[in-house]
Amino acid sequence: MKILVCNVGSTSLKFKLYDMPACTVLSQGKAERVGSLDDAIFQYENLQTGSLLNEEKTAIPDYRAGIRRYLDCLTDPQTGVLSSVSQIERVGYKTTLSKNHFGDHELTDEVIEGMCAWLPLATLHNTGYLQAIGVMREALPDAIFLGCFETGFHRDIPLERRLYGVPYEWYERYGVQRLGYHSASHGYIADVLGKISGGSYRAISCHLGGSSSVCAIQDGKSVDTSFGMSLQSGLIHAARVGDMDCDLYEFLRHEGLSDAQIHEGFEKKGGLLGISGVSSDLRYIEAAAKDGNERARLAIEVFVSGIVHYIGSFYMDLGGLDYLVFTAGIGENSDFLRRRVCEKLGVLGVVLDNAKNEACHGTLLELTGQDSKVRVFAIPTNEELGIARRTYDYVRP
Numbered sequence: 379m380k381i382l383v384c385n386v387g388s389t390s391l392k393f394k395l396y397d398m399p400a401c402t403v404l405s406q407g408k409a410e411r412v413g414s415l416d417d418a419i420f421q422y423e424n425l426q427t428g429s430l431l432n433e434e435k436t437a438i439p440d441y442r443a444g445i446r447r448y449l450d451c452l453t454d455p456q457t458g459v460l461s462s463v464s465q466i467e468r469v470g471y472k473t474t475l476s477k478n479h480f481g482d483h484e485l486t487d488e489v490i491e492g493m494c495a496w497l498p499l500a501t502l503h504n505t506g507y508l509q510a511i512g513v514m515r516e517a518l519p520d521a522i523f524l525g526c527f528e529t530g531f532h533r534d535i536p537l538e539r540r541l542y543g544v545p546y547e548w549y550e551r552y553g554v555q556r557l558g559y560h561s562a563s564h565g566y567i568a569d570v571l572g573k574i575s576g577g578s579y580r581a582i583s584c585h586l587g588g589s590s591s592v593c594a595i596q597d598g599k600s601v602d603t604s605f606g607m608s609l610q611s612g613l614i615h616a617a618r619v620g621d622m623d624c625d626l627y628e629f630l631r632h633e634g635l636s637d638a639q640i641h642e643g644f645e646k647k648g649g650l651l652g653i654s655g656v657s658s659d660l661r662y663i664e665a666a667a668k669d670g671n672e673r674a675r676l677a678i679e680v681f682v683s684g685i686v687h688y689i690g691s692f693y694m695d696l697g698g699l700d701y702l703v704f705t706a707g708i709g710e711n712s713d714f715l716r717r718r719v720c721e722k723l724g725v726l727g728v729v730l731d732n733a734k735n736e737a738c739h740g741t742l743l744e745l746t747g748q749d750s751k752v753r754v755f756a757i758p759t760n761e762e763l764g765i766a767r768r769t770y771d772y773v774r775p
C-alpha cells in the first residue's frame with residue numbers, strides 16, 4: 379500500500395511516500411518558505427534511483443503550489459515513482475490539535491470542525507493543515523486521510539499533572555488543561571527505548587528543535603510534558619516565548635504596546651531569537667556566543683536552564699531516571715547544547731562521554747560516560763515512520 383505522510387509547518391511542507399508494510403521510503407520532498415514568489419526552496423528526491431531535484435529562489439506562492447509541485451514530481455517520467463497519484467491509498471498527517479480528538483482520527487467533517495473550533499490554540503499550525511488537507515482532498519479524492527494528532531501520546535498523563543489552577547468549570551466546559559505536543563517524536567523515542575530496555579524503564583526525552591519540549595516517559599507512556607494546552611508554553615522556542623506570566627499581556631498593553639505588537643513579540647520575535655537578537659537558529663547563536671556576543675550566550679543559558687528545570691522536575695515525577703534522550707534538530711546535532719545540559723545534571727549522576735558527544739551529529743549513539751547513573755542517548759527522531767505505520771494500521775470503525 380502506498381502511503382503519503384504529510385507534515386505541514388507554518389511556512390513549510392514535508393512529504394514522504396512509503397511503501398507499506400515494508401516501510402520503504404520511495405520518495406521525499408519539501409517546500410520551504412511557502413508564500414514566497416522568488417525565495418522559496420523546493421527539493422525532491424527519488425529514493426529508488428537516487429535522483430535529486432533542488433530548486434532555490436523559486437516561486438511557491440501557497441500550499442496549493444507546493445503540494446501540486448510534489449505530486450507532479452511523483453508521476454513525472456524523469457523523477458516519478460508512481461504512474462498515477464491515485465495509487466496513493468492513504469495520507470497520514472502530523473496534525474496538531476482538534477477539539478475532543480486526541481489520538482489518530484480519520485479526517486471527517488467532525489474532526490475538521492474540531493480543528494477549526496480550537497484554532498486560537500494553534501492558529502499557525504491548524505490554518506496550514508486546513509488549507510493543505512483541502513488541496514490534497516481535491517487531488518486525491520478517493521484516499522483515506524488520517525490525522526495523527528500531536529496531543530495523542532500524552533493522554534495518560536494523570537489529571538493532577540494536567541490541570542491548571544483555573545476554575546474547575548473551565549476544564550469541564552472548555553476543556554482547559556495541559557495537553558502536550560510532539561507526540562509523534564516522543565512516541566517514536568518511547569518505541570526505540572522499549573527495544574533498548576527490553577522491559578520497564580524511566581526516561582526523559584528532550585525534543586529540541588524549532589519548537590522544543592521535554593517529556594517524562596515511563597514504560598512507553600508519557601507521564602508528564604513541558605507543553606501546556608497551546609503551543610505557546612513550556613520551554614522557550616526558536617522564536618516563541620514558551621511559558622509566560624498571563625498578567626504580562628495586560629501589563630504590556632498598559633505600557634503602550636498594541637495587541638499586534640505583543641502577539642508578534644510572543645510568537646515571532648521571542649524565544650532564542652528574542653533574547654539573542656542574532657537568529658532563531660541555534661547554529662548562528664552558538665557561533666555568535668563563541669565570538670563573545672553576550673546576548674547570544676544568555677539565550678543559550680536561558681534555554682539550557684529551562685531544559686534542566688523540567689528534567690529535574692520530571693526526575694522527581696519518575697522517581698529516578700534510566701535514560702536521558704536528546705532528539706530533533708538541536709538535540710541530534712548540537713554537541714555543545716547536550717554538554718551544557720549534562721554538565722548541569724551532575725547532581726543526578728549524569729556523566730557524558732565527551733569524545734562520543736563531540737563526534738555525534740545526527741546519528742543514534744549512546745553518549746553515556748564512565749560511572750554515569752543514567753544512560754544518555756542521541757536518537758534521531760523519525761516522526762514520519764510512526765505516522766506511516768499508524769496510518770497503515772488504521773481500521774475504519
Ligand code: ADP
Nearest residue numbers: 586587588589658659660661706707708711712
Ligand atoms: P522543526 O522543529 O522546525 O521541525 P528541527 O527539529 O529540524 O525543526 O530543528 C531545527 C533547528 O535545529 C534549527 O533551527 C537549528 O536551530 C537547529 N540545528 C540544526 N543543526 C544544528 C547544529 N549542528 N547545531 C545547533 N543547532 C542545530
